[in-house]
Amino acid sequence: MEQASPVRSYLEQTANPNNVLVNIGPSHPATHGTIQIIAELEGETVRSADVHCGYLHRGFEKSAEHHPYHKIIPYTDRLNYCSSLNNNFAFAGAVERLLGIEITPRCKYLRTLLSEYNRLADHVTCIAATVMEMGAMTAFLYLMTIRDYIFEHLNHLTGARLTYSYVRIGGLARDLPEEWLKRLEEILLFYERYIERIHGLLDRNRIFIDRTRDVGVMTQEQALHWGFTGPILRSTGLACDLRKDIPYLAYPELDFEVPVGIKGDNYDRYYVRMREMDESVSMIRQCMLRLPSGPVSVNDPRVTLPSKEQVYTRTEALINHFKLIIDGIQVPAGEIYLAHEAPNGELGFYLVSDGSERPYKLHVRSPSFAHMGGMHTLLEGYQVADIIATFGSMNMIGGECDR
Amino acid sequence: MAMNTRILKELYESSEENFGITVLKLKGEDLLPLVTLLKDECGFDLLLDVTAVDYPDCELRFEVVYHLYSSRHNRRLRLKVPVPESCPAVPTLTGLYGSACYAERETHEMYGIEFSGNGDLRPILLYEGFDGHPLRKDYPIDGEQPIVAYRK
Numbered sequence: 433m434e435q436a437s438p439v440r441s442y443l444e445q446t447a448n449p450n451n452v453l454v455n456i457g458p459s460h461p462a463t464h465g466t467i468q469i470i471a472e473l474e475g476e477t478v479r480s481a482d483v484h485c486g487y488l489h490r491g492f493e494k495s496a497e498h499h500p501y502h503k504i505i506p507y508t509d510r511l512n513y514c515s516s517l518n519n520n521f522a523f524a525g526a527v528e529r530l531l532g533i534e535i536t537p538r539c540k541y542l543r544t545l546l547s548e549y550n551r552l553a554d555h556v557t558c559i560a561a562t563v564m565e566m567g568a569m570t571a572f573l574y575l576m577t578i579r580d581y582i583f584e585h586l587n588h589l590t591g592a593r594l595t596y597s598y599v600r601i602g603g604l605a606r607d608l609p610e611e612w613l614k615r616l617e618e619i620l621l622f623y624e625r626y627i628e629r630i631h632g633l634l635d636r637n638r639i640f641i642d643r644t645r646d647v648g649v650m651t652q653e654q655a656l657h658w659g660f661t662g663p664i665l666r667s668t669g670l671a672c673d674l675r676k677d678i679p680y681l682a683y684p685e686l687d688f689e690v691p692v693g694i695k696g697d698n699y700d701r702y703y704v705r706m707r708e709m710d711e712s713v714s715m716i717r718q719c720m721l722r723l724p725s726g727p728v729s730v731n732d733p734r735v736t737l738p739s740k741e742q743v744y745t746r747t748e749a750l751i752n753h754f755k756l757i758i759d760g761i762q763v764p765a766g767e768i769y770l771a772h773e774a775p776n777g778e779l780g781f782y783l784v785s786d787g788s789e790r791p792y793k794l795h796v797r798s799p800s801f802a803h804m805g806g807m808h809t810l811l812e813g814y815q816v817a818d819i820i821a822t823f824g825s826m827n828m829i830g831g832e833c834d835r
Numbered sequence: 836m837a838m839n840t841r842i843l844k845e846l847y848e849s850s851e852e853n854f855g856i857t858v859l860k861l862k863g864e865d866l867l868p869l870v871t872l873l874k875d876e877c878g879f880d881l882l883l884d885v886t887a888v889d890y891p892d893c894e895l896r897f898e899v900v901y902h903l904y905s906s907r908h909n910r911r912l913r914l915k916v917p918v919p920e921s922c923p924a925v926p927t928l929t930g931l932y933g934s935a936c937y938a939e940r941e942t943h944e945m946y947g948i949e950f951s952g953n954g955d956l957r958p959i960l961l962y963e964g965f966d967g968h969p970l971r972k973d974y975p976i977d978g979e980q981p982i983v984a985y986r987k
Binding site: 437438439440442484485486489491493494495497498529656657658659661670672677678766767768769770778780782784792793795797801802804805806809834835 | 853854855856880881882883884886888889900902906909911913932933934936937938941945955957958959960961962963964969970974976
């Protein structure tokens, strides 16, 4: 049976007979994500590019409408799978605000700490993949070593290396294991030693600068026009960061800076991420110092399971446990849009509830999707080889983009 | 600015606050003038998101939802445009915001909303030949597609 092409590009033939059409992806070794770029080339220069995503679409929003709230948490892991905790916390935050739940101080600090920790892992992955595609294998291995330490460490806490599902509506799955913070400090010291080597390898590296400086340049107006957020928007010089603009979790109590770039090219995007990682480390240390004691989950019968001891001895607790497992959490009718600063930019959950145990609608405003919508402007006018460097610096994550 | 506020007020039907976001409800024909004014005069320079909500029992079945952000004033806005099933069309915002291109393509394929004036409504997350609009409430979660066999 003949299969029709799943995409219909507006670039079917070139206006200029000397130009050629090249199809890159969706499965290409140098695009770490399933994306297809159909490019019109004049010699080595990209004249126009048609970017297609959707190869990793798995109907997150439709599935969410058919699942109780706490069963959606594992789905949110798979949005940006390099920083699942950030997705977890943003989703839980939206549900909690609609329920009117105030999380405990310890939970607030732990969520902040883990958000920054996962941001660190995400940025490390992004830079590692980008430089590896440009041939910098040493830097890649150093960065992957840091990332692996972080993943192993998070594995100790959550039981998984990537898809943590660590959040619960109203708190967290469990408190920190013993010695976890001690190991965290060791890893942060390790990070500092290794990141110094990355600075030494890349910052003034002639090859790296040639591949990234003045490549994929974008102005502030352009970035806003195409809906860019996060490090990409900040690399153009606009200090737009949700952690400062609408402070959530423990961010208003922390001392941190918002690094910005100068001209929004690949090098700026690299450097903004490098600086942001240092800020994250500083924030993690502040959280460790100030970490309050107490429970990690609220004691609210609407969302938290009663203790096993109570379930076995008290009828009300038994009924409460049963209702929570069978019926799920009942969220009052209403709607909310809640956004967190995910490593890639504004990750927003638009949740509409009709008062039942399932969302009436759950829409994800994913940063990668918006970034892919405007990526062609960063490719056009540059060389074919620059596609890889620019695409790497965008940090497109298929799971989040295609949902 | 005072005059503009008056013009603004004529362009929407109701307004309310929702968790720090101002929500405006308006008619489809007022969308373009309102958003133009918001962008040019009020500094709403970032169109974050376009989506829709399906209410099958309502007379106006779909509600197209826009989220806007002003980086200068750090303000957020949600616009809601109810449209009927018989004519689910709103004007496109691609002339004002580039980010509307992808977002409108997604809303078009998921809900079947027509964005009049947008010439590029090709599928983006789905594929050519996908039958129906999967996020509509009457699309079953295990709905089968003609060109992709159902895996048992």
